[in-house]
Amino acid sequence: xxxxxxxxxxxxxxxxxxxxxxxxxxxxxxxxxxxxxxxxxxxxxxxxxxxxxxxxxxxxxxxxxxxxxxxxxxxxxxxxxxxxxxxxxxxxxxxxxxxxxxxxxxxxxxxxxxxxxxxxxxxxxxxxxxxxxxxxxxxxxxxxxxxxxxxxxxxxxxxxxxxxxxxxxxxxxxxxxxxxxxxxxxxxxxxxxxxxxxxxxxxxxxxxxxxxxxxxxxxxxxxxxxxxxxxxxxxxxxxxxxxxxxxxxxxxxxxxxxxxxxxxxxxxxxxxxxxxxxxxxxxxxxxxxxxxxxxxxxxxxxxxxxxxxxxxxxxxxxxxxxxxxxxxxxxxxxxxxxxxxxxxxxxxxxxxxxxxxxxxxxxxxxxxxxxxxxxxxxxxxxxxxxxxxxxxxxxxxxxxxxxxxxxxxxxxxxxxxxxxxxxxxxxxxxxxxxxxxxxxxxxxxxxxxxxx
Numbered sequence: 001x002x003x004x005x006x007x008x009x010x011x012x013x014x015x016x017x018x019x020x021x022x023x024x025x026x027x028x029x030x031x032x033x034x035x036x037x038x039x040x041x042x043x044x045x046x047x048x049x050x051x052x053x054x055x056x057x058x059x060x061x062x063x064x065x066x067x068x069x070x071x072x073x074x075x076x077x078x079x080x081x082x083x084x085x086x087x088x089x090x091x092x093x094x095x096x097x098x099x100x101x102x103x104x105x106x107x108x109x110x111x112x113x114x115x116x117x118x119x120x121x122x123x124x125x126x127x128x129x130x131x132x133x134x135x136x137x138x139x140x141x142x143x144x145x146x147x148x149x150x151x152x153x154x155x156x157x158x159x160x161x162x163x164x165x166x167x168x169x170x171x172x173x174x175x176x177x178x179x180x181x182x183x184x185x186x187x188x189x190x191x192x193x194x195x196x197x198x199x200x201x202x203x204x205x206x207x208x209x210x211x212x213x214x215x216x217x218x219x220x221x222x223x224x225x226x227x228x229x230x231x232x233x234x235x236x237x238x239x240x241x242x243x244x245x246x247x248x249x250x251x252x253x254x255x256x257x258x259x260x261x262x263x264x265x266x267x268x269x270x271x272x273x274x275x276x277x278x279x280x281x282x283x284x285x286x287x288x289x290x291x292x293x294x295x296x297x298x299x300x301x302x303x304x305x306x307x308x309x310x311x312x313x314x315x316x317x318x319x320x321x322x323x324x325x326x327x328x329x330x331x332x333x334x335x336x337x338x339x340x341x342x343x344x345x346x347x348x349x350x351x352x353x354x355x356x357x358x359x360x361x362x363x364x365x366x367x368x369x370x371x372x373x374x375x376x377x378x379x380x381x382x383x384x385x386x387x388x389x390x391x392x393x394x395x396x397x398x399x400x401x402x403x404x405x406x407x408x409x410x411x412x413x414x415x416x417x418x419x420x421x422x423x424x425x426x427x428x429x430x431x432x433x434x435x436x437x438x439x440x441x442x443x444x445x446x447x448x449x450x451x452x
Contacts, residue, residue, distance in 0.1 A: 011208055012144040013151070022155040023200035024135050026162030027089055027193035028128060031096040033163040034186055035061070035124060036383075037274040038170060039103050041256040041267055046177070047106060055253050055387030057099075057121045062380025064125025068372040071133040081134040082205045088131025089197040093190035095123030100186040104179040125376075131197075133372050142208045152349045153289040160282045160342065162193075168275030175268030233425075237351070238374045240418070240425045244308065244348065245378035247414035248341060250386035250407070251315065252379070255334065257390075258318075258404045263326045273334055280335040284342025292347070300347045301422060307344025308419035312412035314340050319408035322401035386411065 013021070040054040071084065098120035106113030135155075143151045170185055259265040259273050284307070291297040298306070314337035321328040352371055386407055393403030 013139070013142045013147075013204075013208060015147075017204050017207065018139070018143065018147070018151045018154055019158070020200045020204055021135060021139060022158035024085060024089065024131065024197050025155045025159035027197045027200075028092065028132060029159040029162035030166040030193050031092050031190055032124070032128065033167050033274065033278070034096055034170065034189060035099050035121070036252055037167055037256055038174070038182075038267070038271050039099055040253050041260060041270050042103055042177075042182075043106070044257040045260040045270075046267065047103075049106075050391050051254060051257060051387040052384070052391050055384040057117055058253060059380035059384040060118065061095075061121040061125035061128070062376040062383070064122050065129040065376030065380075066373050067126075068129045068133045068376060069370050071130050080205060081138045082201050084134035085131045085138075085201050086198055088127045088129070088134065089194055090127070091123055092127025092131065093194040095120045095127055096190045097183075097186055099124065100182055104183060107179065129372075129376070136372065138205065142205075150289070152352070153285060153346055156346060156349050157282055157285045157289070160278050160285060164275045164278035164282055166275075167278060168272050171268045171271030171273075171275060173268075174271060175266055177267045234370065236425045238370055240421050241348070241352075241371050241374040242378045243414065243421060244344070244418035245375045246382040246385070247308075247311070247411055247418055248345070249379040249382035250411040250414070251337075253383045253387045254390050254404060254407060255318075258322070259330060262322050262401045262404065263328070263330050273331060276331055277334045277338040280338025281342035281345070282338075284339040284344075285346040286342075287339075288343045288346045292350070300351050303343055303347035304351070304422045305419050307340050307342070307347060308415045308422065310340035311337060311344060312415040312419075315408045315412040315415070319405035319412075322405055 036058055040058070043049045043054045044051050099117055102113045102117035102120055104113070105116060139151055139155065166189060170189070173185055174181065255277070256265075256270040256274060259270045260267075265273065288298075288303045288307075292300070292303055314333060317333045318330070318337065321330055321333055389407045389410070390403055393406050394400060397403045397406075
């Protein structure tokens with residue numbers, strides 16, 4: 001086969017296929033937001049449980065995702081990724097409903113409800129790890145180089161849209177709250193998410209062909225992971241992901257209880273607050289995606305720095321508003337936080353997609369799994385750290401608003417440290433390719449080509 005024949009036989013993801021895969025991200029976000037916002041709020045406020053309990057459960061589901069590199073390795077080793085995606089979302093949907101049922105059972109039989117919740121959140125972690133990593137591996141290997149940054153932006157924006165729409169919709173229908181209504185709403189969300197995933201991925205992988213990588217024997221998992229960790233760029237970026245994601249997720253489990261305890265929000269209002277925040281994330285991602293990819297305003301490094309520093313400022317503002325009382329404009333400040341988080345996240349995602357194809361070949365899934373594991377561990381650690389710190393501060397301080405303020409300010413400090421680290425690990429490049437898809441693939445280069 002000639003080079004031109006090999007080139008013509010290569011078929012990458014179309015824009016329609018990218019959007020279809022983005023629907024899987026939408027489904028993931030729709031289910032996960034129920035566990036990190038609605039169920040978290042119900043345990044802390046309605047059941048009067050310590051914030052560290054839902055913090056532990058959410059940390060558990062993130063901790064299980066330490067297996068992400070193994071899911072990525074399995075994707076690299078060959079075979080179809082579609083069953084992993086569908087099966088993972090199925091496990092996630094089952095875990096999501098079981099988590100809601102666990103909260104309901106806690107009201108009358110706390111021990112049994114806690115046992116069910118532990119099993120449910122572990123299942124959620126397995127589902128997210130299997131489906132999310134396999135999906136990212138498919139995007140990293142089957143998307144044309146010059147489309148990768150845009151594909152990352154599109155799919156993450158669709159995930160945030162799923163989070164925002166679900167939170168806002170559930171918040172609107174959840175008042176007045178009742179256990180039966182909660183279970184009904186959660187069943188509709190998880191069932192719809194699983195069905196949407198099945199319809200979204202069917203036939204997509206069969207439509208893609210990639211350059212042959214040869215008949216080399218697959219590298220054992222731990223050897224492949226060591227090879228990736230030995231790459232300076234991959235290792236340094238892993239540290240950045242962990243620190244920045246710890247800052248990103250510290251507020252995840254305390255913002256809604258903060259709105260209920262300090263600003264007297266109802267369960268529906270606090271769930272809608274999460275929707276407003278993620279709406280801000282969506283706008284931040286959209287703004288940076290257009291500015292950096294389309295208008296070429298700013299670089300990946302610039303937007304990471306700007307997003308981290310703006311996030312720190314937003315957290316300081318939220319801490320200050322608590323001192324003013326229930327009449328303070330919390331919602332606009334939370335939307336601003338979401339916008340800043342979105343700006344940071346989309347630039348970091350662009351860097352991740354760019355670096356996934358750099359270094360030793362046939363390791364895209366392993367790198368994505370490594371960074372996904374770092375993000376998951378940081379998310380669990382950050383959420384548990386934030387919730388535990390609030391419990392400690394509330395036990396030692398007389399004013400609830402002051403206790404939350406201390407944690408928000410500490411989180412702002414972590415964002416500033418992340419910005420300083422980004423100066424070293426994030427390239428100052430535009431997330432766009434300087435070559436055509438065909439040139440990149442025919443040369444065997446699957447990395448995201450960029451211009452400085």
